[in-house]
Each structure stands twice: as structure tokens, then as C-alpha cells.
Amino acid sequence: MKTKESVKNKLSGKVINEIKVKMPSLSVNEGMARSVVAAFCARLDPSAAEIADIKCAVSEAVTNCIVHAYKDTIGVIYINVKLCENRLVRVEIKDRGCGIEDVKTARQPLFTTDAANERSGMGFTVMESFCDAVRVRSAAGKGTTVTLFKFFEER
Numbered sequence: 001m002k003t004k005e006s007v008k009n010k011l012s013g014k015v016i017n018e019i020k021v022k023m024p025s026l027s028v029n030e031g032m033a034r035s036v037v038a039a040f041c042a043r044l045d046p047s048a049a050e051i052a053d054i055k056c057a058v059s060e061a062v063t064n065c066i067v068h069a070y071k072d073t074i075g076v077i078y079i080n081v082k083l084c085e086n087r088l089v090r091v092e093i094k095d096r097g098c099g100i101e102d103v104k105t106a107r108q109p110l111f112t113t114d115a116a117n118e119r120s121g122m123g124f125t126v127m128e129s130f131c132d133a134v135r136v137r138s139a140a141g142k143g144t145t146v147t148l149f150k151f152f153e154e155r
């Protein structure tokens with residue numbers, strides 16, 4: 001059983017492999033980003049469910065860069081994927097967009113600043129439910145970094 005504490009203690013392990021990609025915040029690149037992360041994870045021989053989970057979480061984070069961070073503009077999305085000890089995959093998704101005023105509120109289920117476009121406000125909740133931990137660092141006017149942590153089961 002993974003408790004929050006036992007997960008937290010393992011989040012900073014030695015890095016075994018790493019890739020960095022950056023792409024403009026075009027909506028076509030949402031699919032690109034999740035495929036790149038899935039390809040990186042493939043050597044762990046993941047289950048179909050694990051791959052679906054990480055793709056879904058990456059998708060939410062990258063979509064947020066496209067639709068919120070760079071709302072009326074096109075900016076750069078930086079993605080850094082690391083394989084760490086204990087089969088931990090860390091996916092850092094960074095933008096230099098508008099930033100988040102209040103991260104705690106933004107992370108609440110159903111909270112959205114874009115109800116006009118029928119956003120569900122469930123992006124962060126989805127990331128949290130499909131990963132073992134999610135870290136959000138943001139500064140208004142400067143940008144946001146979301147880090148997804150996922151342990152892949154021993155095969």
C-alpha cells in the first residue's frame with residue numbers, strides 16, 4: 001500500500017535516464033507530448049493502464065499550458081522526463097505564461113477560470129488521481145511548472 005508519506009520519501013532518487021523536449025504551444029502538440037512521454041516510459045515494460053494514466057496526466061498539464069498559460073499567444077512548452085531509482089518517472093512540464101494567482105484554489109476539483117469555454121476544472125484532479133504525486137510551482141506573470149511523479153510497478 002502506498003501512503004502519501006512513503007511516496008514523498010522516495011521522490012528524490014538518482015536519475016538514470018532523461019530527455020528534454022520543447023515545443024510551441026500548438027494544440028497539435030498535445031498528442032505529440034503525451035506520445036513522447038509514453039515512448040520514454042516504454043522501456044519499463046509498463047502495463048497498458050500505467051501508460052494510459054501517464055498519458056492522460058501529461059495531456060492535462062500540456063493542455064493547461066496551451067489554453068491557460070499562453071491563452072492568446074503561442075509560447076514554448078518545456079518538458080523534462082526523468083527515470084529515477086525505484087522505477088520512478090518524473091515529468092516536468094513548464095511554461096513561461098501567465099502563471100497562477102492562487103495555486104491552492106486552482107487545484108480544487110471543479111475550479112476553472114475558463115467556464116466560458118466549457119472547461120471542467122478537473123485537470124489537476126485528473127493529474128493527481130493518475131499519478132503518485134503532483135507538484136505545482138507558479139508565479140503570476142512568470143509561468144508555471146507542474147511535476148508529475150509516477151512509480152511503475154515492478155515487472
Ligand SMILES: Nc1ncnc2c1ncn2[C@@H]1O[C@H](COP(=O)(O)OP(=O)(O)O)[C@@H](O)[C@H]1O
Pocket residue numbers: 060064065068069070095097098099100106107111112113114119120121122123124125144
Ligand atoms: N499552466 C497554467 N498556466 C496558467 N494557469 C493555469 C495553468 N494550469 C492551470 N491553470 C489554472 O488552473 C485552473 C484549473 O486547472 P484545471 O484543473 O486543469 O481545470 P481547467 O483547465 O478545466 O480550467 C485553470 O482554470 C487555470 O486558471
Ligand SMILES: [Mg+2]
Pocket residue numbers: 060063064119121122123124
Ligand atoms: Mg485543464
